[in-house]
Amino acid sequence: MKGSLLFVACLLVVGAVAAAQTPKVGGELVIAFGTDPESLDPNKITSAPAGMVLTHIAQTLLLMTEDLQVAPLLAESWTISEDNLTVTLYLRKGVLFHDGTPFNADAVKVNLERFRKATYAFLLFPRVQTIDVVDEYTVRFNLDKPFAPLISHLTHNFVAMVSPKQIAELPEGKDIMEPIGTGPFKFDRWVRGDHVRIVRNDAYWGQKPYLDSVVFKVVPSDATRLVLLETGEVHAIMRVPPLDAPRVATTKGLEVVRVPSVRTIYIAFNYQKPPFTDVRVRQAINYAVDKEAIVKEILGGMGGVSDAPIMPLIFGYTPQTPYEYDPEKARQLLAEAGFPKGFKCTLYHPTGRYMKDAAIAEAVQAYLAEVGIQAELITMEWAAYLAFLRKPVTEATFDMFMLGWGCVTLDADYGLFPLFHTSEWAPVGSNRSFYSNPTVDSLLELGRVEPDPVSRKAIYASVLNVLWEDAGWLFLHYEGQINAQRTVAKGLVHHPREYILAHQAWLDL
Amino acid sequence: MIQYVVRRLLLAIPALFGVTLLVFGILRMLPGDPAQAMAGVHATEEFVAQVRRQLGLDTPIYVQYGRFMAGLLRGDLGTSIRTGVPVSREVWSRLIPTLELTLVSLALATLLGIGVGVVSAVKPYSIFDYVSMSAALVGLSAPVFWLGLMLMLLFAVQLRWLPAAGRGGLARLVLPSVTLAASSVALIARFTRSTMLEVMGQDYVNTARAKGLPDRKVILHHALRNALIPIVTVIGLRFGALLSGAVLTETVFAWPGVGRLMVESISARDYPVVQGAVLVLALAFVLLNLLVDLLYGLVNPRIQYD
Numbered sequence A: 001m002k003g004s005l006l007f008v009a010c011l012l013v014v015g016a017v018a019a020a021q022t023p024k025v026g027g028e029l030v031i032a033f034g035t036d037p038e039s040l041d042p043n044k045i046t047s048a049p050a051g052m053v054l055t056h057i058a059q060t061l062l063l064m065t066e067d068l069q070v071a072p073l074l075a076e077s078w079t080i081s082e083d084n085l086t087v088t089l090y091l092r093k094g095v096l097f098h099d100g101t102p103f104n105a106d107a108v109k110v111n112l113e114r115f116r117k118a119t120y121a122f123l124l125f126p127r128v129q130t131i132d133v134v135d136e137y138t139v140r141f142n143l144d145k146p147f148a149p150l151i152s153h154l155t156h157n158f159v160a161m162v163s164p165k166q167i168a169e170l171p172e173g174k175d176i177m178e179p180i181g182t183g184p185f186k187f188d189r190w191v192r193g194d195h196v197r198i199v200r201n202d203a204y205w206g207q208k209p210y211l212d213s214v215v216f217k218v219v220p221s222d223a224t225r226l227v228l229l230e231t232g233e234v235h236a237i238m239r240v241p242p243l244d245a246p247r248v249a250t251t252k253g254l255e256v257v258r259v260p261s262v263r264t265i266y267i268a269f270n271y272q273k274p275p276f277t278d279v280r281v282r283q284a285i286n287y288a289v290d291k292e293a294i295v296k297e298i299l300g301g302m303g304g305v306s307d308a309p310i311m312p313l314i315f316g317y318t319p320q321t322p323y324e325y326d327p328e329k330a331r332q333l334l335a336e337a338g339f340p341k342g343f344k345c346t347l348y349h350p351t352g353r354y355m356k357d358a359a360i361a362e363a364v365q366a367y368l369a370e371v372g373i374q375a376e377l378i379t380m381e382w383a384a385y386l387a388f389l390r391k392p393v394t395e396a397t398f399d400m401f402m403l404g405w406g407c408v409t410l411d412a413d414y415g416l417f418p419l420f421h422t423s424e425w426a427p428v429g430s431n432r433s434f435y436s437n438p439t440v441d442s443l444l445e446l447g448r449v450e451p452d453p454v455s456r457k458a459i460y461a462s463v464l465n466v467l468w469e470d471a472g473w474l475f476l477h478y479e480g481q482i483n484a485q486r487t488v489a490k491g492l493v494h495h496p497r498e499y500i501l502a503h504q505a506w507l508d509l
Numbered sequence B: 001m002i003q004y005v006v007r008r009l010l011l012a013i014p015a016l017f018g019v020t021l022l023v024f025g026i027l028r029m030l031p032g033d034p035a036q037a038m039a040g041v042h043a044t045e046e047f048v049a050q051v052r053r054q055l056g057l058d059t060p061i062y063v064q065y066g067r068f069m070a071g072l073l074r075g076d077l078g079t080s081i082r083t084g085v086p087v088s089r090e091v092w093s094r095l096i097p098t099l100e101l102t103l104v105s106l107a108l109a110t111l112l113g114i115g116v117g118v119v120s121a122v123k124p125y126s127i128f129d130y131v132s133m134s135a136a137l138v139g140l141s142a143p144v145f146w147l148g149l150m151l152m153l154l155f156a157v158q159l160r161w162l163p164a165a166g167r168g169g170l171a172r173l174v175l176p177s178v179t180l181a182a183s184s185v186a187l188i189a190r191f192t193r194s195t196m197l198e199v200m201g202q203d204y205v206n207t208a209r210a211k212g213l214p215d216r217k218v219i220l221h222h223a224l225r226n227a228l229i230p231i232v233t234v235i236g237l238r239f240g241a242l243l244s245g246a247v248l249t250e251t252v253f254a255w256p257g258v259g260r261l262m263v264e265s266i267s268a269r270d271y272p273v274v275q276g277a278v279l280v281l282a283l284a285f286v287l288l289n290l291l292v293d294l295l296y297g298l299v300n301p302r303i304q305y306d
Helices: A002-019 A048-057 A105-116 A164-169 A222-231 A242-249 A279-288 A291-298 A327-336 A357-370 A382-388 A412-420 A438-449 A453-469 B002-029 B034-039 B045-054 B061-073 B087-122 B127-141 B144-158 B171-200 B203-210 B215-252 B258-267 B271-299
Strands: A028-033 A062-064 A070-072 A075-080 A086-091 A128-135 A138-143 A185-191 A195-200 A213-218 A254-269 A303-305 A344-350 A374-380 A400-406 A473-486 A493-495 A499-501
Touching: A028 A222, A048 A185, A048 A195, A048 A213, A048 A499, A070 A075, A086 A105, A105 A128, A105 A138, A105 A164, A185 A213, A222 A242, A222 A473, A222 B144, A242 A254, A242 A473, A254 A357, A254 A493, A279 A327, A279 A357, A279 A473, A291 A303, A291 A357, A291 A473, A344 A357, A344 A382, A357 A374, A357 A400, A374 A382, A382 B034, A400 A473, A412 A438, A412 A453, A438 A453, B002 B061, B002 B271, B034 B045, B061 B271, B087 B127, B087 B171, B087 B215, B087 B258, B087 B271, B127 B171, B144 B171, B144 B215, B171 B215, B203 B215, B215 B258, B215 B271, B258 B271
Parallel strands: A028 A213, A344 A374, A344 A400
Antiparallel strands: A062 A070, A075 A086, A086 A138, A128 A138, A185 A195, A195 A213, A254 A400, A254 A473, A303 A473, A493 A499
């Protein structure tokens, strides 16, 4: 908890410093990241790099700010009916797409109807039955059942607005390659595997950007990104290795920026397989591992120890009393459960997917060994790993596995339901550990339909408490991001969605 | 000659057919499913199944292969699962940077390798010989990741002579091509040295010398000419090594090549792109081998094509 407050504080400081100086107009800013966007079609993109580029070009109806509040963007305000079955959005007037097409209610409908045919539609709008154009600047969603996360879902890149003209002219079955949005920057060019370039939109409806252009450069190697930052070929980089951060921080002209992310890392048990069926065993494992040390020593302080299955910035979060590192207590619990000498088990983990995942697995192995649990580490390549973990309970052979979950909608429902509800057991959903608890099930169902935020928060507080006492996982940590930038780059926003945003950035050359 | 070329090209067809079978088979034997990889950790099984259907991956493997081959005959390599872009476009746009890098490296390795090798052979056990052969040993054993980063730190960060990474302009080609060429320079130099030493002990070289020809002429016309045949073979083989070595170099130097595309596509189980890229690289390899064989004749006119 302390850690997260610190992150947020850092964030605010970065913002404040940038605001204190007078911006200069012009120039090209270069940001380096690790992977090429898979697409720039709003309806298709799933990765953070793609979302980061698109956010500059095509805007959403509502905005998720860097302190994770929902704010107006293309919609100026919204109302929700008494029965929570209609949501009305009032749109901003006088907005033009980059091709000159006006932005209005029809444009919204065209975009959303297109998205409803896309693969990922059910994730965001499961309850929306119809979308009505009330007048030129008013849109109404009609739901069959209340769906509380709808408002925050409208901030997702999937529903960024592109010109209806572009959609109309798009051949059947083709994706948008060069999005025409309403954003402060216009698409310029995309050299696959190399870079995407965007240029200032001089007709932008809001505060116009200072920069002439921004280049997003694809640089897969962490070490190379650092070199490029040092030589000045790029102005900001993502994902600095934790061990390099202190050196970068003391290099003249460079600064390190630490930002929270919304991803929680955990080790799940095969909940239906002895000895993990015994709550004392699960609790013992939680006491046996020094999570503080892992975050401090392995992650270089980049992240925070979990005190709930979701991280602090998520709606519905209530902190629980952490399982302090206490090997003695762990041994005692194991003895009570009938394993005074421990037992043997397997621990599956990915490598290179999450920050220091393999090193963390090794540390967990060492901690478990101290209380007598002999965990055999097994690693797999990512695609194979996902397939391995998507087996029905009768075929699942693992004892423990490590995985991460990015709660991108920032709502507890998304962070808990798919992982803990009995109906979501693999292979149907993402409850790969076969967790099952009737109390949790009914509370999670309640949380989905309860309209009042205060009551909803109370419901999730109870869910978290049950999951915590139950030691549903070995709760590890939530990840932070380490970015770095040259001090000449001002006004960059480092967003928890793993974006660097240059909307209001400028170069102090 | 033309007949020979045509026959070699026709023989390449069954080889490439074999490549398609092999790639298709191996890719589908890998655990992990493109639909799952694309849908992500968060997806429900229902959703994964839907994606699988959309991608046509729910049909038996021979049906998928049939579709692939039918497309291939029409010159269509399919569409990338991950990006939705036609594979031919995706591979082509990434093949040019890779060929640029590998061919420059190959040229560098050939000129430097043969040059150093010849000088070492002419003055064996000299200081030049010792230094260059030790350097070659280092070049052979230095990992690309380390070498690339060291060159970057020296020439881009410290000396500021060259840009560190990325593609565009000749200057940006220097560091990656030197890095990629390093082990080939070393190998070719060592190989040239030993072949030259062997050839220079032959009777015809002694005869040439006895005739009173100047050293230079003896070395270049008699010795090197004969030594070149095995050297050309080695260089031809190096092309394959360079192509595969390009994966690491491209990653270190943020070079938008086909090697990186393949690595990314394999981890996403993007079958069409991997198939397309392997096929195109295999074709490049076949064509290059043909070129090497034709070069033999140029180097040594006694070789006949029939």
